[in-house]
Amino acid sequence: MATYAAPVREIQFVLNDVLNVGSLAEMPVMADATPDTLNGLIEEAAKLIQNQVAPLNAPGDAEGCKLSNGDVTVPKGFKEAYKQYQEAGWVGISNPAEWGGAGLPYTLGKVIDEMLCSADVAFALYPGLTVGCFEGILAAGSDEVKQSYLPKLATGEWTGTMCITEPQAGTDLGAIKTKATPNDDGSYSLDGGKIFITSGEHTMVDNIVHFVLARIEGGPAGVKGLTTFAVPKFLVNADGSIGARNKVTCTSIEHKMGIHGSCTCALQFEGAKGWLVGAPNTGIQNMFVMMNLARILVGMQGLGLCELATQNAIAYAKDRKQGKAFNGGATIIDHPDVRRMLLTMRATTEGARVLAYETGMYVDIAHHHPDPAVREEANDWVELNTPLVKSFCTDSAVDLGSLAIQVYGGHGFIREHGVEQIMRDAKILCLYEGTNGIQAMDLVRRKLMIDNGRLPARFFAKVRSESTGDAPLGFIAKPLRDAIDELEKTTAWLQESFKTNPNDAGFGAVDFQRAFSLTYLGYNWLRMAKAAMNSSDEIFKAQKLNTAQFFAARMLPQVMSLCANVRQPASELMALDAANF
Template identity: 60%
Template sequence: MAHYKVPQKDILFALHDVLEVDKLAELPGFEEATSEIIDGVVDEAAKFVEGVIEPLRESADAVGARWQDGDVILPDGMKEAYKQFVDAGWASLSTHTDFGGQGLPFVLSKVVEEMLCGANVSFALYPGLTSSCFEAIEAVGSDEIKQLYLPKLATGEWCGTMCLTEPQAGSDLAAIKTKATPNDDGSYSLEGMKIFITGGEHQMADNIVHLVLARTPDAPAGIKGLSTFVVPKYMVNDDGSLGERNQLRCVSIEHKMGIHASCTCTMGFDGAKGWMVGEPNHGIQNMFIMMNLARIMVGFQGLGQCELATQNAIAYAGERKQGKSFAGTEAIIDHPDVRRMLLTMRAYTEAGRVMALDTSMHVDIANRHPDAAEREAAQDHVELMTPLVKAFLTDAGFELGSLAVQTYGGHGFIREHGIEQIIRDSKILALYEGTNGIQAMDLVRRKLQLHGGRLPGRYFARVRADLDAGGPEWLVDPLREALEQLETTTKTFQEGFRDDPTDAAYGCCDYLRAFSLVTLGHAWLRSLRAADKHRDSAFAEAKYVTAQHFATRLLPHAVTLCRTASAPATPIMGKSAALLNAAA
């Protein structure tokens, strides 16, 4: 059976030694985010996650969510665990104090997010979507709407969802058909169907608040005609108490490859009463407030799965005896190919953690720093890194799950060991909140072009400055080469995309992975400097060994990926798609 243990030592190393998270306490509103508070939160969260959430991972997966006459029945233990989660204050960790939250930094909530997702990613989806719903309403809701919904969402007493997708409208939100007809009292009646709604119906919370994209009768066609509506499962009275049930229902739930304990619902809105959030026809802008932070959240889901896969593969390889290594030992961890897989897993996981936490810290800086120039620079970093955090870490979750199965051999293919669940749970992460192909397109189509190319230019300058400060040649030299190639490819994409986007669109996924490898290389450079000062010599040596594997075996792929990304694709795309079936 697979087990998850919170990697406290590495989390604290990334936070304190590499990223100097203590500096956030200098920002207005974060005065309480001291080193002692941060360490205490990490320690208590680890105890809670390991004791309450992790034991449900395999049992909840085996049973799964069930639909019965419009109700969703979750596996035993889920409701009780969620109540403990809320009562202990974990749901309110970083929500605003104005609405009953604790107001701690966003990055600290992401640390807990990683723990939850390593222990039980199905469980993590319920509070995760609630936080995203809170953030969107907080950003654009009226004072009346905020006061009515946010206090309960902030604490997790009520859950939230994001209702975008329809049967005919997946990534193309312009095709949404759900209608919102105005009522005399200022509310709207919503008619339509939404699919793939995570947590759309369950009994864990007293109420579920749906944030719904829909069209008013006079809205323009396409994506510019969408508005956002808050639609509660139960009507909320002026005093905050719950009234009658709204006219919406769960029509069915999906039978999925993985995340079985997370209910994925088809929701029917049959004249459901809702209230507009934000300005009319600004729905897509409102949803992107929630979606952008949700994409960082999904990256942490991938990171949690990376850690789960890595831990179990290393533990199994150390115990499993099969044949003899060249050194004469029997444990498979000493076989070169197994060692290669394990170091690859650790290299991606540890550097990925630094990348994701660094991005989250910049969210806090962008929100709280008193200097406008610092806020701008931090927001640039968040914008640029969000597609990397989402796409690379979710791809890595699936890839490392596969490597874990490979490490286990045939035993990894057997359900009782709990390793194949990582593959099943991880694949969805690369699909929702915008597929990873869409993340790559967002990177090359939007993020490279913003403000005259300012975003990548700022980041490349930061990496060059760190390279100029020195480090081991075996890391500095290949990182510098990869950075130079990435800069060249970036200029090619920036100059060529506006004239003919086909080449960049065809190569964008290779480009995103190359960019991610350079970012991980930068994370390793920073980590080694921190490791040099670490009091645990064995811990520091482990960092050096893992970084050397990354620098010699993984980082060089960035150069090749840049070359393939910039190769002309028009000759291929210019051919008829019918040729794909020519050999059938």
């Protein structure tokens, strides 16, 4: 089966040597988040995740979840492991201290998410959605609603969900039909059905809080008439104790390609009591507070699976004897094509880690820095990076899962070795929280257009300032400058073409998103190479420079061909009538 060892050294290298995570402690609200503190917490979390969660991955995949009489049973060991994880404080590590969390950086929470997702991404969804539900209620809930739910969600004593999708309403949220009728006591009665609800029903905790998107009768049509509600599985008494069962029922669970240990439910609301979160008809804004952060979380899920695939492929290639390499090597890691695959995996995973962690740091700065101008710039980076983190890390999880199978050969295709599970688990990450095609359209349609292109302009300026001069890293600095020039030219083409022929921009959006991500990874590898040059560990330095050379020579040049694809007109390709396609 696939095994996992938390890459603590790699994590600390990125945080401390590349990104200077210690700068977060310069903000008064995070004065306690020193590098020593963060390093110690990461090491402690790694021990629990490796020892208690990772062993559940393969058996949880085999057993899956089971529905009986409205109750869902999770795989053996999940409830006990969740309790250990929750009682150790990891669910609430980044939640505000005023609600019972630890009040530590969002960045730390995402690092722990990466490790947890490597260990068992299905298990990670239970605390992950809980934090998302907490964030949604915190952002828009009344004091009464916050007092009712946040203390238990903050610590993970209760879990949470996000209830958006309906059979007829996936991406098109304006088609949501679940209705909410006001009651005399200030609550609402919700009626309707939701599908694909992660962690929608289980018995691991005493209560589940559903963050539900619904429509108050008489409200505006479309997305303007949506409202968010907190709907508990069990009603909560005035003293905070658990009351009667609410009228929300799990009618079925999905039988899925992967993430079998996560219960994905169809829920029916039949007069279920719920309470407003935010003002009526502001639901779409409230939901996106939660969803935007959830997209970063999904990126961390992808990063976790990238790391798992990479670790296991390298370990197998070092051990597997098959044929004789040109250089006389006895194991397959010395075969050139295997080395190519492994370097692709390492370059992708380590480069994506910098992208994901840096985005987490920008979230912390945007929320907590005392200078409004610094907060605004950091928020620009969060806006720009979120579709990149979500799409690139999750697409890469599928790609690297496939490469891991390829490295294993026929042994990778069978369940015994566990790498086929990585690919099965990874595919959903490209689909939920907005498909990766939606992320590409968000990048092209919104992020490139804000304030006449302010967001990408920040990126181009920052990368150019970092990549000046060649010695001793010209092997990556020069191709990075070339990539930036090409990406900036293509960005201008998209900004203009979207105004005149949006089909052209839409057709090239996914290629552009990948080109942008690869350029960002080039920037990351330049910074990692610079940081590695200062390392006294010659083996570590050689590993980093070797991978940076591979990325510069074999992956970064893809930006040129991707950008050329983007700038091709699509009018003729879209002209064929759909009926004749």
